[in-house]
Amino acid sequence: MLAQAVGYSQTAFGRAEEDGFADLATRASRGALDAAGVEPEAVQALFLGTYAGLALGGQGFPAAVVAARLGLGRVPATTLEGACASGSLAFHQAVAAVEAGVHDVVLVVGAEKMTSASTAEVTKMLASASDIASDSYRAGLTFPGFFALLARRYLYDYGVDAELLADVSVKNRDHGSRNPYAHFQTPVTRDEALGARPIAEPLRLFDCSPISDGAAAIVVASKEWASAHGTERPVDVLAAAQASGPVSAEELESFVSLPAVVVAAEKAFTTARLTPNEIDVAEVHDCFTIAEWIATEDLGFFKRGEAAAATADGATRVEGGLRPINPSGGLLAKGHPVGATGVAQLIEIIRQIRGESYNQVAGAELGLAHNVGGTGGLAAITVLGRG
Ligand SMILES: CC(C)(COP(=O)(O)OP(=O)(O)OC[C@H]1O[C@@H](n2cnc3c(N)ncnc32)[C@H](O)[C@@H]1OP(=O)(O)O)[C@@H](O)C(=O)NCCC(=O)NCCS
Numbered sequence: 001m002l003a004q005a006v007g008y009s010q011t012a013f014g015r016a017e018e019d020g021f022a023d024l025a026t027r028a029s030r031g032a033l034d035a036a037g038v039e040p041e042a043v044q045a046l047f048l049g050t051y052a053g054l055a056l057g058g059q060g061f062p063a064a065v066v067a068a069r070l071g072l073g074r075v076p077a078t079t080l081e082g083a084c085a086s087g088s089l090a091f092h093q094a095v096a097a098v099e100a101g102v103h104d105v106v107l108v109v110g111a112e113k114m115t116s117a118s119t120a121e122v123t124k125m126l127a128s129a130s131d132i133a134s135d136s137y138r139a140g141l142t143f144p145g146f147f148a149l150l151a152r153r154y155l156y157d158y159g160v161d162a163e164l165l166a167d168v169s170v171k172n173r174d175h176g177s178r179n180p181y182a183h184f185q186t187p188v189t190r191d192e193a194l195g196a197r198p199i200a201e202p203l204r205l206f207d208c209s210p211i212s213d214g215a216a217a218i219v220v221a222s223k224e225w226a227s228a229h230g231t232e233r234p235v236d237v238l239a240a241a242q243a244s245g246p247v248s249a250e251e252l253e254s255f256v257s258l259p260a261v262v263v264a265a266e267k268a269f270t271t272a273r274l275t276p277n278e279i280d281v282a283e284v285h286d287c288f289t290i291a292e293w294i295a296t297e298d299l300g301f302f303k304r305g306e307a308a309a310a311t312a313d314g315a316t317r318v319e320g321g322l323r324p325i326n327p328s329g330g331l332l333a334k335g336h337p338v339g340a341t342g343v344a345q346l347i348e349i350i351r352q353i354r355g356e357s358y359n360q361v362a363g364a365e366l367g368l369a370h371n372v373g374g375t376g377g378l379a380a381i382t383v384l385g386r387g
Pocket residue numbers: 084119123126143144199205206207208209210211287336374
């Protein structure tokens with residue numbers, strides 16, 4: 001049975017002073033249900049993606065809490081955790097349930113409340129998305145540190161100038177400046193990016209995604225349900241593929257490719273019967289600038305070592321680019337409330353396919369979302385198409 005996305009909503013990403021985790025998740029969920037024209041009592045299951053809810057916000061048991069607040073009734077409510085890929089895991093479980101004919105209409109929500117904790121607490125919490133018995137974790141390798149290692153290796157292997165990393169943040173901050181939900185809605189210049197304070201060499205402040213709060217929700221339904229309910233502009237789920245990979249830095253065979261992404265992408269393209277060149281628009285997991293280069297090469301959008309020059313040439317811009325990447329501004333500009341990120345990426349792809357984005361890629365019919373957890377320990381790739 002074909003699964004379709006039939007409604008979506010998200011909160012603004014950034015610092016949510018007033019709202020707690022469940023407030024954010026509930027608001028996004030209600031918005032998605034309204035958009036889909038679905039009453040809470042009609043929802044047959046809830047899949048919620050979050051990573052830090054318990055550790056940072058003290059809210060354990062999130063799916064049951066959000067289901068109760070929404071008044072969903074006595075339906076299954078399940079929390080999915082896959083670090084920064086938690087939101088995609090929730091979406092994939094919803095799709096699997098609909099495709100298997102278990103449910104006809106389900107709610108997916110990803111949410112995170114992070115800014116109430118200090119940067120040090122968040123950094124420690126995020127670093128635990130790895131094997132905590134590994135040497136790299138015990139030596140204190142943080143996520144900025146890990147991606148700095150990948151950046152150093154990429155620059156060395158392909159003889160790329162470190163200053164080219166700034167082109168990714170300048171492009172994504174420019175895209176994000178038109179995204180009304182983005183954490184950062186101001187562009188940055190190349191000079192500002194290159195002059196920003198160092199975080200983990202060669203990564204500077206604008207090479208890093210921020211610590212954000214936010215929630216995003218999508219209603220997934222069977223094509224039969226959507227047709228029977230007269231859903232306008234449903235978006236087809238053409239593939240939802242997931243793979244596992246190394247859970248510590250020392251397990252990686254290469255520092256310029258994440259094997260879980262390569263495997264999940266192969267599965268996704270096979271299932272969707274598409275090649276990378278047929279994808280019109282993609283949201284990729286640019287938790288750090290270097291991650292966007294590696295993602296676009298692992299996905300087959302660019303040959304190895306060529307993403308840096310392609311970015312510098314403007315190929316990944318919405319305006320005039322042949323391969324538009326991260327029209328939302330990506331994690332770098334949109335923000336990265338980790339459990340919400342995968343769902344928000346999918347929302348941007350739905351907007352693009354429906355032709356309703358603030359950064360519309362002309363004629364976009366096929367889109368891909370690439371969401372990664374940990375040191376590449378999980379990758380979830382989703383392909384959506386016009387219904
Ligand atoms: C980069 C980082 C360490 C900066 O944190 P920090 O030094 O504590 O910064 P603060 O929160 O004190 O913010 C200070 C200023 O920098 C800005 N800022 C913080 N992080 C930023 C980022 N990533 N990009 C741009 N600006 C940022 C803040 O908006 C604030 O600006 P203001 O003074 O104009 O209000 C933090 O954002 C971080 O850890 N990011 C990575 C998160 C991560 O690893 N996610 C998982 C990825 S897999």
